[in-house]
Amino acid sequence: MYFTRNQIHSNFWNYLFLTNSEFLSFINNTINTDLLFGIDKIQAEYEMQWPITNHKIIPAHYIFANSESLSGLNNKKFDSLYTNTRVTDESYYKNELTLLSKFHSYFTDFHDRQSANDVYIKIKHLETERLEHLYEDDKSFKNYFEMIVNRFLERFSDYGTSPSKIVISSFKIILIFAFLFLFSTNSWNKINLNRYNKGITQSINYFTTDATIIKAYEIDENRILQNTNTKAALVTNRNHVPKVFSFFSLLFINTQTKLIEIKLSFWNYLNVVKNSWHELSSFKRVVYSFLIGVLMLGYLLIKVLSILFNALTLSINSFTTLGFGEIPIKGIGRYLAIVEGFIGWIFLTLFSVTLISQILS
Known part of the structure; x- marks a missing residue:
């Protein structure tokens, strides 16, 4: 019919x-x-x-x-x-x-x-x-x-x-908790105030004196001195230590010193303020101010993206119940991580069952 x-x-x-x-x-x-x-x-x-x-x-x-x-x-x-x-x-x-x-x-x-x-x-x-x-x-x-x-x-x-519907819902939950984690105390986003204060002081010293950028920011000065002292000690005691030890130690120190010198050459190239800021021409101050502003905005953008990425990573970690060793958040954020872990456990189980049933059907 x-x-x-x-x-x-x-x-x-x-x-x-x-x-x-x-x-x-x-x-x-x-x-x-x-x-x-x-x-x-x-x-x-x-x-x-x-x-x-x-x-x-x-x-x-x-x-x-x-x-x-x-x-x-x-x-x-x-x-x-x-x-x-x-x-x-x-x-x-x-x-x-x-x-x-x-x-x-x-x-x-x-x-x-x-x-x-x-x-x-x-x-x-x-x-x-x-x-x-x-x-x-x-x-x-x-x-x-x-x-x-x-x-x-x-x-x-x-x-x-519909496994795809579970994936979409899971992604939304991860984003919601990531947003909540932005307002939680997180050791991953801890700001080292001493480091920032030191950096500001060094910058003031660089712009107001004739110190080079390497001198002002103390870039690898201690490492150069340490390598020099160690190399001198090896040369002095060359006859009192195994030759193979002396050879590889000197090779390591010379390689490290060369890499530091290349790095210092790069920083010397960036040393645009030769004496002090007020001695630069108006044109150079405008150009350098613009470049410094771009660098600071870039750093700020990277910092913001880092905070967002950390929150997202924390949320994914909580949702998938991978574990941290120690939960890197304090206060109410700890309890949010536990709640998200429980929700994630339910959703991942549901996703596994749904996916398998669709594959086998």
Whole structure:
């Protein structure tokens, strides 16, 4: 039997029941109407479409089973039946579950994952509505917990059918906690005030005296002196230590000294203030002021990006429960990290289960 490429448009409830046959092709139909729909059994040889219709569906088997009490129904009464009885009447609920389960089993057997997922989501929507009704009648913890779990699965994973939705939700949670961590005391972002004060003092000394940039900022002065003293000690005691030790030690010191000299040459190249700042020409002061401003803004930008990156890293670390050894935050941030870790554990578990189920389906 072929039922294909049909166009059905109506503002009234229509009846469609597919009986058993050796072959059935029910595809490419456009059904824009509410349906009393039924099918005995979906066999492997059948070709079926999903959705049957985007409008309301009442299981025909429910109508058959309750024909005496439901006789004489009109369009408005069918609407009322669908709205008021769908989850409150256990017989109706089970008939609709049976109908949807037939389609889910059919699409699962044919590895049509998209259609199977769509049917499964519809089944779980129906189950959630049923649980909400049961909770209204009996406000027990069991009913409440099952209802909340279903709502959670719907919101974040389409009832375990969408791993990508979990990833997107997880990323949003990570960003939210990263924002909160910005306002928490974090040892990663600790500012060394002594270092900043020393740097400011050295800068003042550089701009107001004739000290070179190397002298003012004490760049590697101690290392040069230390290398010189160590080299002198090695030369003096060359005959009193193993030659191989003396050879490799001198090689190491000479290499280090050469690298320091290259570094100092670079800093000498940047030594633009030869005497003092006020002795520079107006043009040079304008140019150097601009360059110094760019450098300071660049440093500030790097510092801000570092703080943002640290907050994001901390949030990812908490969410994935990788652990820190010691949590690098204090105060309320510690508790936020624990809360995020618990949320992350739930989401990562849900993601793993959802991904595996989709791979194996």
